[in-house]
Amino acid sequence: MDSIEVVLVMMLAVVASAYIRRVLPGTIPLPLVQIGLGALIAAKSEHGVDLEPDLFFLVFLPPLLFLDGWRIPKSGLLRDKGTIIELAFGLVVFTVIGAGFLIHWMIPAMPLPVAFALAAIVSPTDPVAVSSIAATSPIPKRLMHILEGESLLNDASGLVCFRFAVAAAMTGAFSLQTAAITFFWLVAGGIAAGVGVTWLITWLQRWLTRHFGEPPGSPILVNLLMPFGAYLVAERLHASGILAAVAAGITMSYVELSGHAMASTRIQRSAVWDTVQFSLNGVMFVLLGEQLPEIFHLAGTSLEESGHLNRWWLLVYALAITAGLLVLRFAWVWASLRLTIFKQKFRHQPRQKINPRLLLATTLAGARGTITLAGVLTLPLVLPDGSPFPARALTIFMACSVILLSLLVASIALPRLLAGMTFPAEPEEQQEEDLARRTAANAAISAIEKAQIELMESDACIDPDVYPQAAARVIAFYEHKLKEVDPESQQAWRKTDSAERELRLAALAAERNTVFDLARHDHISDETSRKLVREIDLMEARYR
Structure with missing residues (x-):
């Protein structure tokens, strides 16, 4: 012992x-x-x-x-x-x-x-x-x-x-x-x-x-x-x-x-x-x-x-x-x-x-x-x-x-x-990150367009009009990421992205507190609260 x-x-x-x-x-x-x-x-x-x-x-x-x-x-x-x-x-x-x-x-x-x-x-x-x-x-x-x-x-x-x-x-x-x-x-x-x-x-x-x-x-x-x-x-x-x-x-x-x-x-x-x-x-x-x-x-x-x-x-x-x-x-x-x-x-x-x-x-x-x-x-x-x-x-x-x-x-x-002492930032790392983000975003947009067509033509498709709207929303997200690494507007977009990140973190904190409050007052179950809080935590980890 x-x-x-x-x-x-x-x-x-x-x-x-x-x-x-x-x-x-x-x-x-x-x-x-x-x-x-x-x-x-x-x-x-x-x-x-x-x-x-x-x-x-x-x-x-x-x-x-x-x-x-x-x-x-x-x-x-x-x-x-x-x-x-x-x-x-x-x-x-x-x-x-x-x-x-x-x-x-x-x-x-x-x-x-x-x-x-x-x-x-x-x-x-x-x-x-x-x-x-x-x-x-x-x-x-x-x-x-x-x-x-x-x-x-x-x-x-x-x-x-x-x-x-x-x-x-x-x-x-x-x-x-x-x-x-x-x-x-x-x-x-x-x-x-x-x-x-x-x-x-x-x-x-x-x-x-x-x-x-x-x-x-x-x-x-x-x-x-x-x-x-x-x-x-x-x-x-x-x-x-x-x-x-x-x-x-x-x-x-x-x-x-x-x-x-x-x-x-x-x-x-x-x-x-x-x-x-x-x-x-x-x-x-x-x-x-x-x-x-x-x-x-x-x-x-x-x-x-x-x-x-x-x-x-x-x-x-x-x-x-x-x-x-x-x-x-x-x-x-x-x-x-x-x-x-x-x-x-x-x-x-x-x-x-x-x-x-x-x-x-x-x-x-x-x-x-x-x-x-x-x-x-x-x-x-x-x-x-x-x-x-x-x-x-x-x-x-x-x-x-x-x-x-x-x-x-x-x-x-x-x-x-x-x-x-101040050390200059290593440009290679930033260039590698920008290259990866740009290439991945372009690949994602191509995959969205391909998946949209396949889903609309499938037998399981109930409402074909839903997919163009959903695809437009997802593509807009990746187009925003492409603008962030655009060399011509990179600095301005990064300032905007920093401000957006702070606002999103504040929103996520309010969202999580609300879920906890609902669980404390038995409006939702513990299982539901854990599921929602995990989603919020993962999103917060991404922005942090």
Whole structure:
């Protein structure tokens, strides 16, 4: 019963964090509020949560990474694939080497393989933390897409480096050839598992629907189980389950373009996934906060392992490691941008200048999160000879300190760094939206004219005069949409459309209040009121 109570308390903490976040200053990101509530739960609770990393990875990461892969703009991923790969793989290896030697130099009591393991586990940025911080900072969309793509892919590279560093600490040996082969299989096998499982489940679901119909709620439940299936299949194949979940989400975005799902299913599925995302994101950071008091109790052991007696040395180490990670990230991003400018010069393309503030923003936005915590907790307790794993407590303590410091630095510095900056609107997005609206409206008008003729000529037609009037009303609606995206009158129509939207929202609110009032006074049934309110809510969602 204690476990159920802890879960319920954490869910309540997630709900409370959303309201507390609105009361606190705008620069404090939601993850920090949730971490604080988790620490408060740990202080008031007699029984802490025994966090099992393998279970944590299975329960939390697949659905969240699946959803991020599903919703991230694919055009941005393909357009900036070179930059994303450089950050997700090149930067991770660069960080492991640079930070590993720095940590070993500062703390000689920590063996070099363990220092590399610590550097590897703090190298991946956290997609949840990055998204939460970006919500309070005016980060350009293109940069945000690059950061999201990096955080989706660098989990696998960081965890692979961590695995090899731990293996080297356990055995005292390291094979570059074995590491390269294993890394290739982890990446290729994980991607193949994610794509294969998604296509197989989708094909099977369509076959069952064609032959037996579609039970209510079944497609949504299958969609929720899909990332877990991809993750487990990849892990059974000894490939990367994390990359499998990401690949499954990206594949699902292409599957969705087939348009086989029913409209009601898409609406309900979106609402379900929004709830799952909010709940799991929040519980992850509440769990992190709940683990912190126990981890900080390891400070005494950490002091002995580091060879110091003053507790302030732990803070010095944490600050130095965080600063080192920022310096390494800054150097890599700057070098990557300089290389891009050199390529543009070599190809005689128009060169872009490096914006120092955006360069610093890219550096500071690399916040760490729960993946680092879950990974570092998988450190073995003992070596093969039975002796304790060297500097285990110190490694866990430093990893958690880096998580907190990176979140604090990003949440405090980013809003101030980007304050007052104005970013030009991306014309490509508006042009794409206008093209889609114009093409879809023309197709709709053609379909209306064709359907009108077919209905008037059908045997079921009772009154042919009704269809021209109805068709004229529907066509007028689409002609209005075409005028909205007309380049000659676009600005005027958009002003009118904005005013019309406000009036429609006011009318819908009055309509809904009236329906509720009729139901309260028993003039209509609850069933009728729910049906009408759902129609009004869907219309309001469209205009909002």
